[in-house]
Amino acid sequence: MLYEWNGTKEIQVEVGIRRGLPGFQILGCASLSTKESRDRIRLALEASGYLFPLETIIINLKPAHIPKRMVSLDLAIAVGILVATDQVQIPEGRIFFLGGLGLDGSVLGGKELLPYLWQNRDNADVSFCLPKSLQEDILPAGQYYFLNHLEGLQNLSGSSPDNREVATPPTDPQTWERVFLDPYQMKTFQGLLYALLGKHHSLLLGSPGSGKTMLHRMLEPLLPPKETRDQNDQGIWTSGGDFEIPTRKRPFRTPHHSATEVGLVGGGLPFQPGEISKAYGGILYLDEALEFKDRILESLRMPMEDSYLEIVRMNEKTKLKTDFTLMLSANPCPCGNYHSNHICHCSLQKIRLYLQKISGAFLDRITIFQTLFETTNERCIKLEEVKIKEILSERFAFRNTRLVPEGEEQRIQKILDTNPQTKQLSLRKKKQIVSLTRTIADWDLSSRTKEVHIWEAVEYCIGYQWIYSLG
Numbered sequence: 001m002l003y004e005w006n007g008t009k010e011i012q013v014e015v016g017i018r019r020g021l022p023g024f025q026i027l028g029c030a031s032l033s034t035k036e037s038r039d040r041i042r043l044a045l046e047a048s049g050y051l052f053p054l055e056t057i058i059i060n061l062k063p064a065h066i067p068k069r070m071v072s073l074d075l076a077i078a079v080g081i082l083v084a085t086d087q088v089q090i091p092e093g094r095i096f097f098l099g100g101l102g103l104d105g106s107v108l109g110g111k112e113l114l115p116y117l118w119q120n121r122d123n124a125d126v127s128f129c130l131p132k133s134l135q136e137d138i139l140p141a142g143q144y145y146f147l148n149h150l151e152g153l154q155n156l157s158g159s160s161p162d163n164r165e166v167a168t169p170p171t172d173p174q175t176w177e178r179v180f181l182d183p184y185q186m187k188t189f190q191g192l193l194y195a196l197l198g199k200h201h202s203l204l205l206g207s208p209g210s211g212k213t214m215l216h217r218m219l220e221p222l223l224p225p226k227e228t229r230d231q232n233d234q235g236i237w238t239s240g241g242d243f244e245i246p247t248r249k250r251p252f253r254t255p256h257h258s259a260t261e262v263g264l265v266g267g268g269l270p271f272q273p274g275e276i277s278k279a280y281g282g283i284l285y286l287d288e289a290l291e292f293k294d295r296i297l298e299s300l301r302m303p304m305e306d307s308y309l310e311i312v313r314m315n316e317k318t319k320l321k322t323d324f325t326l327m328l329s330a331n332p333c334p335c336g337n338y339h340s341n342h343i344c345h346c347s348l349q350k351i352r353l354y355l356q357k358i359s360g361a362f363l364d365r366i367t368i369f370q371t372l373f374e375t376t377n378e379r380c381i382k383l384e385e386v387k388i389k390e391i392l393s394e395r396f397a398f399r400n401t402r403l404v405p406e407g408e409e410q411r412i413q414k415i416l417d418t419n420p421q422t423k424q425l426s427l428r429k430k431k432q433i434v435s436l437t438r439t440i441a442d443w444d445l446s447s448r449t450k451e452v453h454i455w456e457a458v459e460y461c462i463g464y465q466w467i468y469s470l471g
């Protein structure tokens with residue numbers, strides 16, 4: 001039995017052996033690799049000194065409708081055949097066998113199996129039998145048997161499993177230590193800190209060289225560590241192809257604009273998580289956001305608002321919980337110089353067309369909208385990472401413990417409903433303003449929100465109207 005990548009579904013391997021002509025059939029799997037599996041398993045069993053029964057062998061994989069990676073089922077199937085023919089005994093209790101087989105009977109598999117193990121599993125009575133190559137890896141708490149060859153199955157029931165406690169792997173900290181910002185950049189950075197504190201989605205339009213990417217990247221080391229491991233956390237694959245197990249470090253994902261929809265949202269058979277899932281609990285930063293395909297931006301709309309992603313594959317609908325703060329940055333026009341100190345050669349028509357890539361519905365889900373056009377060479381504000389971290393952790397702590405005066409939301413809502421500048425706004429925008437007002441008050445370490453907080457929030461939340469005011 002083993003877990004499949006997408007979530008908590010295990011695959012059960014049933015083995016039936018009937019007298020009759022030699023045959024080998026795998027049910028519950030439309031894969032063409034059945035024949036290869038049979039040959040591989042037969043040769044591996046024979047090379048390990050076991051008998052491959054010359055009878056009708058029927059392997060039933062349940063549930064049938066889940067797509068399977070055949071290779072990592074090899075070990076489970078081989079063990080099933082050996083147990084069904086009384087050639088080996090396995091320890092009592094539920095065991096998940098995970099691994100492929102070499103023709104010489106060696107048990108294969110490496111880091112690609114780790115995601116299976118890091119899935120949420122609440123069965124404390126389950127143990128795992130894995131390729132020996134994983135013995136040195138950091139594994140979730142549990143009981144493990146390690147095998148490097150099928151021959152080792154003989155001793156399995158006599159041996160005691162390896163008990164593991166959860167270990168937290170070390171993480172290399174990303175740091176910037178000290179930077180000098182000009183006043184415009186500082187103001188923008190403040191907006192991004194609000195976004196970080198309150199998990200507000202944000203968009204920054206700015207000229208090339210204004211520092212948009214740098215300001216966003218400065219957030220990475222400022223992300224607070226996770227309190228506990230969230231069961232929806234699936235770990236991430238690094239660009240190097242290694243599986244990075246869930247840690248207390250929050251992710252800061254920066255997919256390139258050439259990313260595909262599957263790469264960003266997830267998909268494929270078997271299901272591979274996309275950047276959205278990999279950003280779980282952290283930040284998903286799209287630099288040059290307008291270079292991403294329109295469909296990709298639109299596909300973010302649902303998870304941005306509802307915190308889940310619906311994936312339909314085969315006959316199965318899977319709901320994946322999402323939790324990320326979306327941050328976007330982009331040039332204000334095709335040449336990038338609109339509104340800056342350099343000359344912009346784009347017509348208004350062209351700029352409008354360019355900015356239209358962000359649909360109104362999408363903009364409606366962005367809480368913090370900022371522009372960074374002007375810059376000066378007076379980078380006179382010194383920021384130190386250690387200090388900002390201190391300031392932030394104080395604010396996070398405040399936010400987690402403060403009590404909000406009763407009826408506060410209604411009070412803000414009422415102000416927004418009566419003010420000529422805000423009363424026309426959509427319900428969604430007003431909600432965002434209420435929520436950002438709260439964040440700004442938290443930044444001020446104030447449990448009571450003041451008018452000044454409201455108007456600061458309004459400024460961020462209606463900033464997007466700038467796009468429509470062009471021309």
Ligand SMILES: [Zn+2]
Pocket residue numbers: 333334335336337338344345346
């Ligand atoms: Zn331009």
